[in-house]
Amino acid sequence: xxxxxxxxxxxxxxxxxxxxxxxxxxxxxxxxxxxxxxxxxxxxxxxxxxxxxxxxxxxxxxxxxxxxxxxxxxxxxxxxxxxxxxxxxxxxxxxxxxxxxxxxxxxxxxxxxxxxxxxxxxxxxxxxxxxxxxxxxxxxxxxxxxxxxxxxxxxxxxxxxxxxxxxxxxxxxxxxxxxxxxxxxxxxxxxxxxxxxxxxxxxxxxxxxxxxxxxxxxxxxxxxxxxxxxxxxxxxxxxxxxxxxxxxxxxxxxxxx
Amino acid sequence: xxxxxxxxxxxxxxxxxxxxxxxxxxxxxxxxxxxxxxxxxxxxxxxxxxxxxxxxxxxxxxxxxxxxxxxxxxxxxxxxxxxxxxxxxxxxxxxxxxxxxxxxxxxxxxxxxxxxxxxxxxxxxxxxxxxxxxxxxxxxxxxxxxxxxxxxxxxxxxxxxxxxxxxxxxxxxxxxxxxxxxxxxxxxxxxxxxxxxxxxxxxxxxxxxxxxxxxxxxxxxxxxxxxxxxxxxxxxxxxxxxxxxxxxxxxxxxxxxxxxxxxxxxxxxxxxxxxxxxxxxxxxxxxxxxxxxxxxxxxxxxxxxxxxxxxxx
Numbered sequence: 036x037x038x039x040x041x042x043x044x045x046x047x048x049x050x051x052x053x054x055x056x057x058x059x060x061x062x063x064x065x066x067x068x069x070x071x072x073x074x075x076x077x078x079x080x081x082x083x084x085x086x087x088x089x090x091x092x093x094x095x096x097x098x099x100x101x102x103x104x105x106x107x108x109x110x111x112x113x114x115x116x117x118x119x120x121x122x123x124x125x126x127x128x129x130x131x132x133x134x135x136x137x138x139x140x141x142x143x144x145x146x147x148x149x150x151x152x153x154x155x156x157x158x159x160x161x162x163x164x165x166x167x168x169x170x171x172x173x174x175x176x177x178x179x180x181x182x183x184x185x186x187x188x189x190x191x192x193x194x195x196x197x198x199x200x201x202x203x204x205x206x207x208x209x210x211x212x213x214x215x216x217x218x219x220x221x222x223x224x225x226x227x228x229x230x231x232x233x234x235x236x237x238x239x240x241x242x243x244x245x246x247x248x249x250x251x252x253x254x255x256x257x258x259x260x261x262x263x264x265x266x267x268x269x270x271x272x273x274x275x276x277x278x279x280x281x282x283x284x285x286x287x288x289x290x291x292x
Numbered sequence: 293x294x295x296x297x298x299x300x301x302x303x304x305x306x307x308x309x310x311x312x313x314x315x316x317x318x319x320x321x322x323x324x325x326x327x328x329x330x331x332x333x334x335x336x337x338x339x340x341x342x343x344x345x346x347x348x349x350x351x352x353x354x355x356x357x358x359x360x361x362x363x364x365x366x367x368x369x370x371x372x373x374x375x376x377x378x379x380x381x382x383x384x385x386x387x388x389x390x391x392x393x394x395x396x397x398x399x400x401x402x403x404x405x406x407x408x409x410x411x412x413x414x415x416x417x418x419x420x421x422x423x424x425x426x427x428x429x430x431x432x433x434x435x436x437x438x439x440x441x442x443x444x445x446x447x448x449x450x451x452x453x454x455x456x457x458x459x460x461x462x463x464x465x466x467x468x469x470x471x472x473x474x475x476x477x478x479x480x481x482x483x484x485x486x487x488x489x490x491x492x493x494x495x496x497x498x499x500x501x502x503x504x505x506x507x508x509x510x511x512x513x514x515x516x517x518x519x520x521x522x523x524x525x526x527x528x529x530x531x532x533x534x535x536x537x538x539x540x541x542x543x544x545x546x547x548x549x550x551x552x553x554x555x556x557x558x559x560x561x562x563x564x565x566x567x568x569x570x571x572x573x574x575x576x577x578x579x580x581x582x583x584x585x586x587x588x589x590x591x592x593x594x595x596x597x598x599x600x601x602x603x604x605x
Contacts, residue, residue, distance in 0.1 A: 040365065040395055040396060040399070040436065040437055041394065041395070041396055043361075043362050043365055044361050044362055044394070045361060045362040045392060045393045045394045046361070049362075049391060049392055049393065049394045050392060052391040052392075053388045053389070053391040053392035054388075056384065056387055056388040056391050057377075057380070057384075057388045060380050060381065060384035060385075060387075060388070061377055061379045061380050062379055063379065120377060121377070124374075124375065124376060124377045124378065125372055125374060125375030125376070126375055126376050126377045128337075128342055128371060128372065128375050129375050129376060129389070129432070130392075131341070131342060132340050132341075132342065132363065132364075132369055132371075133363065133364055133389050133392040133393060134363075134392050134393075135340075135341045135357055135358040135359075135360060135363055136358070289344070291337070291342065291343040291344065292337075292342045292343070
């Protein structure tokens, strides 16, 4: 009835291709991606134009920190949306019927989200730094070392997108998932200062702590974010992202869809 | 071929499917009948690897669904026509599925033609009527040209023309040698579409047989008779042990006696017959009789306020 249908095996590559097709054919994911790209340059322009930085801040930190929080939240929402949108509509059952391996499905979703977030955030982080340099040049601020710090910022935001996929798959509801990831992103910064000596541990393992260290911000004191290096802190973030996704795979395997 | 052996699925402590075993063979349409809540959808979800069985097995072409590497090429399924992202265009929905199983993109256009949705391929599925979504779901099921097809209530939301279309499609797919497994609560539809029946109630197997045999086995012969000497005929029939009741169309309905015996009896008593018409029970009647004990939710008379048994989902 349909002629030759070609090779009969499909694996991770096909799952990624399918997830990418799904990603680019729905308005919500495309819209959030645009917002993600705009976050860093927009906030860099606002911070520089309003002069909202401390005298000992670096241009790098001023250009990226405000936008990075926004970008993290947007990336988290994007990651969650890719999964919860399917649970909301029931599409997940169609997806799991086409690819009955939850690990492959979630890994493919995480790959697409990571790829999109990194591809969008990298140029927008460079643009944000460029905007900061143009607007703040000659105002007496230290520039800061942009490389490899910018790559670290991009990786941290990418990790949060993947975390969104994992949390979205566990929570299954958009609002709940986004609230949970917002909590992970923002709560350490709110609570850590109340914890005395423990602050450095909480702050050091928090996403914002990673970004502060990466951008050599004046906020990144050992008291606030501990003495772990920026890249080690990033590794901690990557580790709990992977644990979250692993938990999501385990849940998807054991729960009925 | 679909093979279900000793399948039990519990939600909490309530068994939705209880030690169910049956085989769905290729080359014919097998109907899956049961009242709402009897476990049809649960059984189909377990076959497709979406729900995990509490015990027992379900295999497709001899393998558990979750072990299939490109399942759309072996099994096509329509469980819930609304289970798609309403913001995605119909063609894109099918394209994503085609990519997932490394199917050529030309299949998208082919199945859209097949289900008659080519004109609306670029419209978002959220704007589709239920009937159009059913067609899209059927298109998705046929995307990989699979040898096994499962449809859960596929005629839901279809108009008369659509129902005839799907009936012909299912029969054609079975005639091509495919395994076609179709659930429905519309008995009349099953009678026209299915060759074989798997009947369940409360998650248990009630019958696994051909449609004809199912009706023949469970039919009590009923014959409509008319006679200008009705009273004499009635007396003769009742004396011979038949149960006679007035027929709404005039004449009498005779149960417990074959048409041939009734004719002989009339001859013996020299009573003229104006009608001797055996009635074949419809599948609906047989089915209703068989499953009345299995209906989970039955309307109770107000005096009998005993709580009905709750069932998960």
